[in-house]
Structure formats: structure tokens, C-alpha cells
Amino acid sequence: MPPSRIPPSLQPYTSLPAESSLYLLTSVLGASTNWLVVRLLCGALAENNAGSSRRSARGAEDGDIGGLSSHGSGTTGQDEEGEVAVVLVSWMRDWEFWKSESRRAGGLDLARLAQQNRFAFVDGLSSLFLPPAADQISPKTPTSTPAAPTPSAQPLRQSPLPIRPGRSIPPRSPAVPSRHPAPVAPSDQVQHVSPLAAHPANLPAQPKGFYRLTSPYLEHLEQVLSPAIAQVAQLPAGKTAPRKVLLILDAPDLLLAAVDPSSGITASSLAVSLLKLRQQVHATVLAVAADAPLISAATSASSAISSSTPLETAHASFVISQAHLADVVMSLRLLDTGFAADVSGVLRITIGNSEDEGLGEGRRLEEKEVLYFVGGDGGLGFLRGGGWREWLARESKLDPADGIIMPVSRTEGTQ
Amino acid sequence: MAFRKRNIGVSRSPTSPDAEDQVQPHTAPAPIPGVRPSPIDGRPTTSTGTPSLDGILAGHAGLVLGSSLLIEESGTTEYAGALLRYCAAEGIVQGHKVHVVGVGEQWGRELPGLVGAAGEERDGKEKRERDREKMKIAWRYERLGDFGAVAERRAQSVQADRSGPPTDTATATEIPAFCHTFDLAKRLTFPTGTTINFIPLLTDPRSSPFTPILQNLSSQLSSSSPITIHRLVIPTLLSPALYPPHASQPHHLLQFLHSLRALLRQHPNRLTALITLPLELYPRTSGLVRWVELLSDGVLELTPFPHIMDIASSGAATANEEQPQGMLKVHRLPVFHEKGGGGGGLGGLGDDLAFTVSRRKFVIKPFSLPPVEGDTGAQQGHAEGEAWRRRILSFEIVGRVMRRLVVVAQ
Numbered sequence: 001m002p003p004s005r006i007p008p009s010l011q012p013y014t015s016l017p018a019e020s021s022l023y024l025l026t027s028v029l030g031a032s033t034n035w036l037v038v039r040l041l042c043g044a045l046a047e048n049n050a051g052s053s054r055r056s057a058r059g060a061e062d063g064d065i066g067g068l069s070s071h072g073s074g075t076t077g078q079d080e081e082g083e084v085a086v087v088l089v090s091w092m093r094d095w096e097f098w099k100s101e102s103r104r105a106g107g108l109d110l111a112r113l114a115q116q117n118r119f120a121f122v123d124g125l126s127s128l129f130l131p132p133a134a135d136q137i138s139p140k141t142p143t144s145t146p147a148a149p150t151p152s153a154q155p156l157r158q159s160p161l162p163i164r165p166g167r168s169i170p171p172r173s174p175a176v177p178s179r180h181p182a183p184v185a186p187s188d189q190v191q192h193v194s195p196l197a198a199h200p201a202n203l204p205a206q207p208k209g210f211y212r213l214t215s216p217y218l219e220h221l222e223q224v225l226s227p228a229i230a231q232v233a234q235l236p237a238g239k240t241a242p243r244k245v246l247l248i249l250d251a252p253d254l255l256l257a258a259v260d261p262s263s264g265i266t267a268s269s270l271a272v273s274l275l276k277l278r279q280q281v282h283a284t285v286l287a288v289a290a291d292a293p294l295i296s297a298a299t300s301a302s303s304a305i306s307s308s309t310p311l312e313t314a315h316a317s318f319v320i321s322q323a324h325l326a327d328v329v330m331s332l333r334l335l336d337t338g339f340a341a342d343v344s345g346v347l348r349i350t351i352g353n354s355e356d357e358g359l360g361e362g363r364r365l366e367e368k369e370v371l372y373f374v375g376g377d378g379g380l381g382f383l384r385g386g387g388w389r390e391w392l393a394r395e396s397k398l399d400p401a402d403g404i405i406m407p408v409s410r411t412e413g414t415q
Numbered sequence: 416m417a418f419r420k421r422n423i424g425v426s427r428s429p430t431s432p433d434a435e436d437q438v439q440p441h442t443a444p445a446p447i448p449g450v451r452p453s454p455i456d457g458r459p460t461t462s463t464g465t466p467s468l469d470g471i472l473a474g475h476a477g478l479v480l481g482s483s484l485l486i487e488e489s490g491t492t493e494y495a496g497a498l499l500r501y502c503a504a505e506g507i508v509q510g511h512k513v514h515v516v517g518v519g520e521q522w523g524r525e526l527p528g529l530v531g532a533a534g535e536e537r538d539g540k541e542k543r544e545r546d547r548e549k550m551k552i553a554w555r556y557e558r559l560g561d562f563g564a565v566a567e568r569r570a571q572s573v574q575a576d577r578s579g580p581p582t583d584t585a586t587a588t589e590i591p592a593f594c595h596t597f598d599l600a601k602r603l604t605f606p607t608g609t610t611i612n613f614i615p616l617l618t619d620p621r622s623s624p625f626t627p628i629l630q631n632l633s634s635q636l637s638s639s640s641p642i643t644i645h646r647l648v649i650p651t652l653l654s655p656a657l658y659p660p661h662a663s664q665p666h667h668l669l670q671f672l673h674s675l676r677a678l679l680r681q682h683p684n685r686l687t688a689l690i691t692l693p694l695e696l697y698p699r700t701s702g703l704v705r706w707v708e709l710l711s712d713g714v715l716e717l718t719p720f721p722h723i724m725d726i727a728s729s730g731a732a733t734a735n736e737e738q739p740q741g742m743l744k745v746h747r748l749p750v751f752h753e754k755g756g757g758g759g760g761l762g763g764l765g766d767d768l769a770f771t772v773s774r775r776k777f778v779i780k781p782f783s784l785p786p787v788e789g790d791t792g793a794q795q796g797h798a799e800g801e802a803w804r805r806r807i808l809s810f811e812i813v814g815r816v817m818r819r820l821v822v823v824a825q
Contacts, residue, residue, distance in 0.1 A: 029708050030747050035755030094680040129670040130677045131629065257706045258669035293705040311665045312702035344755065374755040
């Protein structure tokens with residue numbers, strides 16, 4: 001599967017970000033960032049896999065500045081500099097979803113990449129708040145990673161585990177999700193992390209690359225992520241440079257929203273944890289929700305009338321502060337004008353401050369706003385324009401005479 | 416017929432891993448009642464008990480197993496409750512395990528009674544008219560019930576003037592009913608041995624009121640047979656009548672929904688959840704509700720019309736049709752939006768949808784201002800101002816005229 005499934009106009013943005021940069025993806029209800037995350041995955045992972053067509057395309061695009069870019073998906077010396085590895089942490093979606101989506105959209109075999117130590121998945125959904133009894137205390141442990149990759153004999157979306165009837169249900173007395181007392185957290189971590197490290201070895205199909213968060217606490221997050229990052233970053237055989245690790249965090253804002261306020265997770269402590277994690281990796285991608293109710297606390301002065309809840313305040317402050325830190329912000333929203341049959345939403349790309357510092361990746365990226373369409377089959381198409389042109393885009397279905405929107409060849413890229 | 420065989424083949428594949436682990440490896444397992452593969456990608460789906468609601472779920476023609484649906488309702492009405500009851504009743508009839516949260520057994524006793532399989536119960540003229548329509552619609556769509564009002568409409572307008580040979584509708588009846596029709600005025604008689612699992616809420620203010628739900632649900636899931644479908648029904652989430660005040664604290668509610676999401680993902684072939692949320696106390700502009708929506712796979716919003724009279728007086732052309740009682744907004748659909756999709760075209764996402772509740776059915780259909788004789792052009796142009804909308808409206812008019820002609824001919 002060629003990496004050219006990413007439309008050319010998106011390619012500069014989905015390739016591996018420059019060193020120590022932060023990409024922020026924001027979504028709203030109905031315009032999720034999942035497809036974009038998958039494209040970033042593909043952009044980072046497929047780069048080494050599939051030849052140099054892509055890189056040469058970039059090289060042509062960049063002109064003769066091959067020596068200029070010392071980092072990132074540089075036009076020279078990617079092979080000398082080492083491969084790219086990805087750690088994906090998802091709080092909202094399970095492994096099956098990412099596996100099937102990236103296979104369909106980008107032709108990536110994440111399970112195989114995990115075998116090669118180039119991909120690690122950290123599951124923040126399955127056991128984060130769910131009482132762990134059913135999965136982790138029971139004797140069934142070796143087969144109990146429902147989100148773990150299963151032997152490829154099974155179809156993609158199948159449940160990897162039919163629960164056995166007659167399995168004894170362990171008593172789950174104190175493991176009430178909302179009552180994790182803070183002091184217990186460290187011991188929790190120790191308990192859970194070590195089975196996790198040992199656990200995948202029991203699965204021949206998935207010996208490594210699968211981790212699981214069992215506690216929402218930030219210390220736990222760091223404890224789980226550090227070995228995951230170290231695992232994929234280790235020196236590949238025969239290479240001289242360690243892998244560059246791209247860390248993708250899908251919906252870390254859930255922690256702000258759903259965790260007991262007494263646990264001490266605030267917007268600033270989450271930001272601090274992110275900074276710590278960013279130090280360990282090459283670049284970071286954050287996917288957060290930016291629905292109007294969630295960020296209006298920061299933006300609207302009129303909210304003085306209706307006082308915003310702590311949830312809204314924390315979320316807004318987190319997202320806004322990350323947006324200021326970010327080198328690239330890719331925000332998705334729905335069409336302002338309503339629905340259109342061939343438009344999924346609007347992608348707006350804004351570039352942060354790194355542009356001014358010169359030599360950064362940001363120099364080559366330009367800000368833009370495009371309409372996008374994600375087909376039911378995972379295909380992706382782009383329309384030029386945006387903003388007021390949305391209306392024209394809709395109209396142009398019937399009146400292709402309009403010259404601003406390219407009438408026929410306006411969907412570039414895939415399928 | 417080639418289509419049909421292929422469909423059956425697809426329908427077996429989702430069930431086989433379950434059966435294979437359990438009872439009979441590699442023998443053809445009987446299809447699970449009430450489950451059929453999605454016409455789009457073959458994932459197992461089940462009916463919500465409301466054919467037209469199945470029809471708008473992004474073309475899957477049913478609720479994809481392993482997903483949840485949040486139905487929000489503004490105002491003081493309880494239309495969403497009707498949807499829940501249909502869903503629970505459908506689950507009972509299909510032999511699924513139904514779990515209801517927070518309400519007492521009285522709720523279970525008031526489930527609507529079974530009338531028949533969807534599509535069979537129409538009486539008199541309407542039935543004959545329906546049959547005539549069936550013959551014109553490709554049987555493939557017909558089998559899917561109201562799979563996509565759009566598809567049906569297109570098929571109607573295309574096939575109407577083609578008048579090909581009538582397709583063999585008898586084949587459709589061999590397939591066990593996917594969705595049934597219920598009568599809100601009757602009471603459901605439970606098949607022997609079926610019970611509803613009522614899950615009470617915890618009222619202890621120090622702990623999450625939702626804790627028993629997860630415990631109960633996961634123990635039921637692990638103790639039941641792997642081909643049993645479970646339906647979790649949560650009526651009027653956060654309603655002060657049922658829920659203690661601290662239930663609305665984000666760390667209780669959102670942790671519960673996140674865990675529910677995890678459970679749904681762990682049992683992608685066995686569990687569905689339907690939740691209704693009254694919006695009066697918790698409006699959509701609050702961050703909490705937005706997170707509830709983000710944690711659900713599908714989000715629909717019912718907005719009942721405040722004054723029925725306004726609509727009723729607006730046109731004589733709809734006198735023979737039932738007046739819509741409110742608008743239905745689709746904010747998110749299972750699977751479809753998770754992939755990042757948007758845009759209309761599937762299941763009427765782009766349409767303005769209205770719902771009509773009557774004793775026997777909950778109908779969701781595209782809302783259009785009724786055309787007035789003699790002034791159609793002006794009124795439609797005024798109302799919509801979009802060319803394609805006009806075109807669809809004219810299809811509707813053609814369809815309406817054709818239907819009348821059929822009736823007259825009979």
C-alpha cells in the first residue's frame with residue numbers, strides 16, 4: 001500500500017514533525033480527528049517503509065535546501081539518522097479501531113510494526129476506570145487483553161475474546177473507579193505495570209508494544225509511557241542512530257474532565273506531565289476536543305453571566321495553553337453552513353511561533369484552510385477553499401461553471 | 416438472488432468466532448435472532464425497535480453492536496422514552512437480555528405490546544399501497560426495512576417510470592423479522608423465561624451512583640452465553656427523579672460513561688446501549704453534556720415542536736399524513752463519525768428530519784414544508800433556496816402523485 005494515499009496537499013503536514021515540535025489537533029463533535037491521527041501515523045511510519053517516492057516528492061518541493069533541514073523528515077540522511085517509531089496513547093478508542101483504520105486508510109499493519117518495535121499502543125480506554133477485576137485479577141489474565149492484537153486469522157473487527165461462560169467472577173470489593181484514593185495510586189502502578197510488562201509475552205501474537213493504563217493519575221501515565229517510549233526508541237539492529245519517537249496522545253483531555261477533582265489533576269499539572277513526556281520523544285501530537293462549550297470559558301467575555309464549571313475552565317485553559325505552545329494547530333470543524341453530501345468538514349492549519357525562529361520545519365509549512373471529505377471506505381479527499389467558499393462548494397455541485405472551486409478534479413488524492 | 420446469498424454468507428462470519436470458541440467449531444452456526452450484518456461493511460447490527468431510526472444510522476440499517484446511542488430531548492416531553500421502550504421491547508421479543516437502569520419494574524410492565532413484524536401490520540389501503548411500493552423498490556432495499564429514506568426515495572423515483580417486472584417479494588419473508596412493531600397502548604407479554612434486569616442506582620453520596628451498573632453488567636456479560644445480545648437501556652439519565660444529585664458530578668458520570676465505552680469495545684458483538692438525556696437541566700451548551708456526547712457513539716437530539724397547531728395549519732396537502740411532532744437532529748452516528756466521516760448522503764444526515772409518534776410507530780422522516788397547490792415554486796424557493804433541495808422536493812411530489820395514482824387505480 002503506497003503512502004501516496006495521503007493527498008499531496010496534506011503530505012507536508014502529516015510527515016514526521018520537526019524535532020521537539022508539538023502538533024495540536026482539535027476536533028468537535030461530528031468532526032473527529034481520528035482520520036488525521038491515522039494519517040499522521042501513516043506519514044511517520046510509512047516513510048521508512050515504502051521507498052523514497054514520498055521523500056523525493058518532498059525534496060522536489062523543498063527545492064535545493066536539502067542541507068538546510070537538519071531535522072525532521074529531512075531530505076537527506078533519513079536512513080542514517082534512524083527510523084521513526086510511534087507511541088500512540090488513546091483514551092477514547094481501542095486498539096481494534098486504530099488497527100483497522102490504519103490498515104484501511106494507510107495500509108499500515110500496526111501489529112507487525114509493533115513486533116518490529118516500531119509501534120507501541122497504550123490503551124487508556126479498557127481499564128482506566130473500569131474495575132479491573134474482570135480483566136486483571138481473574139485467572140483468565142493471559143487471554144484477557146480485549147484490545148490486544150489477536151492472531152490475524154480472525155477478521156478485523158471481531159471481538160478477540162468471547163467471554164467464557166462459567167468463569168468465576170472475582171469479587172471486586174474496593175475497586176470502585178471513582179474511589180481510587182490518591183495515596184494508593186503508586187502501589188497500583190507497581191502492581192499493574194509489572195504484569196503489563198510481563199503480560200504480552202504470554203501472547204505469541206503480540207509479544208510487545210501493547211501497554212495499558214489502569215489509573216488516571218499522571219504519575220501512572222508517566223510510568224507506563226516511559227518504558228513504552230524506551231522500548232520503541234532503542235537502537236535498532238544494524239543502525240547507528242536511535243529511532244525517533246513520535247508520541248501521539250489521543251484525547252488526554254479526558255483526564256481533566258473525568259478525574260476526581262481531589263486527585264490533583266489540573267490543566268497545569270497535565271501540561272507539566274506533557275512537557276516531561278515531550279522531553280523523551282522526538283515530537284508530540286496532541287488530539288483534543290475543542291467544542292464550543294468546552295472552550296467557551298476561555299474565549300467569551302459574556303460567560304460572566306453563566307459561570308463556567310470547573311470542567312469547562314480546566315479544559316479551556318489546557319487547550320488554549322497547548323495551542324499557544326503548539327508549532328502546528330490543525331483544527332477540524334463542521335461546515336458552518338450545515339451539511340453537504342461531499343464535505344465532511346473544514347480543516348484549518350495554523351502555524352505557531354516556530355516559523356520565526358528560522359530553520360524550523362514550520363518554514364516550509366503554510367497556513368491554509370481546506371474542506372475535506374472522508375469517505376466511508378476510509379478514502380480521503382480535499383477541496384480547496386474554505387470559509388465563505390463553503391457555500392460555493394455546495395452550490396458547485398449543481399453549478400460547476402463556478403471557477404473558484406475546481407469542478408472535476410477537485411478531489412485530489414485517494415480513491 | 417446472488418446478493419442474498421452473499422449477504423447470508425456475511426451474516427455468518429461475525430457469529431462464527433463466538434460459536435467456534437464455544438460449542439460447535441466450524442459448523443454453521445444459526446444466526447443470532449435480531450442480528451444481521453450491516454449492508455455497508457458487514458458488522459453485526461441489531462434493531463433499535465424503530466425501523467426509521469434504524470434507517471438513519473449511517474446506512475448500517477441498525478444499531479451496530481458494541482456502540483451506544485444517546486438520545487437527547489429538550490422540553491418536558493418524553494418522546495425519547497418511547498424510543499427506549501421500543502428498544503427494550505424489541506430486545507425482549509428477540510430474546511436479548513435487557514438491562515434497565517434506575518427505574519422500577521413498573522417501567523418494564525409498561526412496555527408496548529407486540530403487534531407484528533415491521534411492515535406486516537399495515538391495514539387496508541395503506542397495506543396495499545405499501546405492497547405496491549414494495550414491488551417497485553428493489554427488494555434489496557425493501558428487505559432492509561426503511562433503510563435510508565433517501566435510498567428508498569431514490570429507488571422510488573427511479574423505478575416508478577421504469578415499471579420493470581415485479582421482483583419476487585416472497586423471498587423476503589423467509590428471513591426472520593429484524594424489527595417488530597409495537598403498540599404503545601398495549602402491554603407486552605413476555606415470552607416465558609424472559610426477564611428484564613433492573614439495575615438500581617447507588618444512593619450513597621460518597622460513591623458513584625453508577626457503580627452497580629458496571630458491576631452488574633459485566634458480571635451478566637461474563638456469565639451469559641457468548642451469543643446472547645445485551646441491551647443496556649438508561650432512561651432519563653441524570654433526571655432528578657431517579658438520580659441522586661451527586662450523579663451529575665463529572666467524575667462520576669464521565670467515568671461511568673468511559674467505562675461503559677470500554678465495556679462496549681470489549682464486547683463488540685454482544686452489547687449495545689441506549690441512553691436518553693433530558694436537556695432541560697443539563698443543556699448542550701455545558702461542558703459536561705458535551706463530554707457525555709463525546710463519550711457516546713451516536714448522538715441524536717429531539718426537539719419537539721412547542722405548538723402543534725402551527726404546523727397543522729400550514730398546508731392542506733399533508734392532511735392525510737400525520738403531523739410531525741418535532742425535529743430530530745443528528746449530531747453523531749456510530750462508526751460513521753468515528754472514522755471521521757461527515758457530510759450528508761448517508762442516512763439523511765443532511766436532511767432536516769422530523770419525527771412523528773403515534774400509537775403504533777415512531778417515524779423519522781425528512782421534514783419538508785408541505786407544497787401548496789398552485790404556488791409550489793414560489794413557496795419552495797422561499798423556504799429552501801437551494802437548488803438540490805428543490806430537486807428532492809420535486810421527487811417527493813412526483814412520488815406523492817404516483818402514490819395517489821396507484822390508489823385511484825385500485
